[in-house]
Amino acid sequence: MINPNGNSDATAAMVEQAQNMLGPNVRVTGKTNTQAPTLLATPADMQLAEQGVLALGLQAAQALTDLEKTGAIIIAAFSDPGLSALRAQVSMPVLGIxxxxxxxxxxxxxxxxxxxxxxxxxxxxxxxxxxxxxxxxxxxxxxxxxxxxxxxxxxxxxxxxxxxxxxxxxxxxxxxxxxxxxxxxxxxxxxxxxxxxxxxxxxxxxxxxxxxxxx
CATH class of the missing domain: 3.40.50.12500 (Rossmann fold)
Structure with a gap:
């Protein structure tokens, strides 16, 4: 789960929600885009969010591939920044909240x-x-x-x-x-x-x- 903004507390809270929803047979991990502000409010903020999502998403996809694990990537911001770009570059499912x-x-x-x-x-x-x-x-x-x-x-x-x-x-x-x-x-x-x-x-x-x- 990628949080496109820089709020690590929000990342932890959203990971917990997803983990509770999916149960013990699925492991949810979170990544925070520390290059972006804690609240996305301007076009510049959104650009930082998209860049961070793409970078973190590619890293996550490669890590799962290296471990030979199946999974999905969730972009955890309501505007779904970087959704289309990341989908175009990875083979696993990418979802936006x-x-x-x-x-x-x-x-x-x-x-x-x-x-x-x-x-x-x-x-x-x-x-x-x-x-x-x-x-x-x-x-x-x-x-x-x-x-x-x-x-x-x-x-x-x-x-x-x-x-x-x-x-x-x-x-x-x-x-x-x-x-x-x-x-x-x-x-x-x-x-x-x-x-x-x-x-x-x-x-x-x-x-x-x-x-x-x-x-």
């Missing part, structure tokens, strides 16, 4: 929305572009952004959960039958908040883990 969450939401639940803490207009526009590219644009009913500073929310789980809950309620009013929490660092909140809502809250990390080993 964003793409996996989109496909799980659309195929299993119908209409879906996204809740995120990142207000960047290009980032939000990429959701519609992703839905169109995957052929599920008719099922995508838009994104809602939390109120408050993203870094401050990530530093305070109680504030984060409150902000996410408000945005989830807004997404339900948009007609979402399932809601993706759009960001690797938000994944754990899906389990914390699920009991408060009747619609499924999709953890992108868990969705990618399920997709990687669904067979």
């Amino acid at each position: 964003g793409e996996s969450a989109f496909l799980e939401a659309a195929t299993q639940y119908g209409r879906f929305g996204i809740v995120t803490i990142t207000p960047d207009a290009d980032f939000l526009a990429s959701f519609s572009a992703r839905a169109t590219a995957l052929g599920i644009s008719d099922q995508y009913c838009g994104a809602r952004v939390t109120q408050g500073n993203a870094q401050a929310l990530l530093a305070n789980p109680a504030l984060l959960d409150a902000a996410l809950s408000a945005a989830i309620t807004e997404s339900m009013m948009d007609g979402a039958q399932a809601i993706i929490l759009g960001g690797g660092p938000l994944s754990a909140a899906a389990a914390r908040l699920q009991s408060q809502f009747d619609v499924p809250l999709i953890n992108p990390v868990a969705a990618a883990a399920r997709a990687a080993f669904k067979d």
